Amino acid sequence: MKIVITGASGQLGSELYDLLMNDTEMECYFLDRKQLPLDQILLIQDILAMYQPDLIIHTGAYTAVDKAEEDAETANVVNHLACEEIALYCHVHGAKLIALSTDYVFDGDSAVPLTEDAATAPINVYGQTKLAGEKAIQKWCPEAIIIRTSWVYSAYGKNFVKTMCRLMAERDEISVINDQIGSPTYAKDLALAILKIADTPVWKAGIYNYSNEGEISWYDFAVAIRDFRSFDCQVRPIPTSAYPTPAQRPKYSLLDKSKIKAAFDVAVPNWKTSLGDMLAEEIKN
Template sequence: MGNTLIFGASGQLGQCLAHVAKERNTPGLVFPPEAEANILNPAKLRALFEQHRPAYVVNCAAYTAVDKAEDELDLARKINRDGVENLARLCGEFGTTLIQISTDFVFAGTGNTPLVETDEAAPISVYGLTKLEGEQVIAAHTGQFFILRTSWLYSEYANNFVKTMLKLGRERDELRIIWDQTGTPCYAIDLAGCVLTIIETQNQHHGIYHYSNEGVTSWYDFATAIFELSGTPVKTVPIRTAEYPTKATRPAYSVMDKTKAKTVLGVAIPHWRASLAVCVGRLE
């Protein structure tokens, strides 16, 4: 099967990959320290490729500060586009398959039917734009790639919506949560399982895939479920997006159709609430 290099190993998905790989006893995963694995440093990247001769590279490294990105276009583009291009170029040279993590933010979110991989990408934020640019530079350097678009990522690791809600729910009597943005949460442990399935099965059906958990919800209903499952007695108040202005505009509807991932990658995808129950149970 060969070695797999994980970039962004200390982030949420990187930590989930380490967790699931240990559970599944998946061999060959290499988690280089950030100092050696800077995707903006082509010389260090080449040294890693020459040392490990990876069959796969999983890129979890990204600029993900959605609102901050509106003021830091150059930095976001450097990481989300140029860093990806550095990896893609080396993957093409070494015959390595690149697994790139992308986002529902590549879509405008103005529709009301689940998004398929061939739907037009039209980002409405700097973050979404730079992530789309990252997708687009890959094909110029390699045909061996999987782009996994995900949404509303959370887990026991790093900072995310679930952990923030649990913290605020303990500190406050009432929380105001947006109800008019619709999407699907994704338990990063499940996404990590999808990534490892691609590697373990040596799947050759390269291309773009959508992966989140099943079902549809709003941020308000997501938060309510977190509090129900954790037994947190906090009052939740639904509010509109306009009542909670942010620097970056979010897609109003970003539910993604996962049919392709299920049929071509052969992955079973749990309902978002079932996966949330697992995560909350592990956090308590």
């Protein structure tokens, strides 16, 4: 099987590379923004045609949530129009598609874990462009699998866990938001789930949720990071109103994982177990 992975230098792309780099049964091509510039949509189908993939795992995205508020055009090109081109390629050439989306398609007003059928109403440009990308994929490639995830972190790239580790090593006290609720996602866990789905004998199209199990706030997450690493740093809880950002964040985006577990029998570890696994690894790039 020929597989193209977009966003190869990102957190999820890097974890997929680690898992697939020595796989002799798969012919894998890892394309970063230089090899597949998602902001140049006229090139996308021609570039994909060079590889003739049987499966595309589309992890590439414009993920600078705050910057997207002032650069909505680029965010829309990468998160929406590039998805449309990839879906069109899959439609024309019969390739399978697994695409990544986000909890930011929701408005955060729920009080119960969000299922795949919950109403979408994004409250920032990033979420709006990702939802538009979902709709484009479903229009042109209805057989695609779309996975919504949240709060992704890894030993690779920039993320909350690595930022907290740096700040806690430098400071005696930090403040972290305690009224945004969800569950983090260790990118390695998500990568393993994606590969299990890709290898399933029965392809089951649709939207699925995946994050680690458990319900926490960013403050809870920060305290756990401190305790795992034994930092001598006070973590102070603050409300979202005390830390304004250009883009609004959903107050509640806990994802219900029942569907993906039932359909593909994927493992969904608890967030604390996965955090410990990640912090035991060597921090990379």
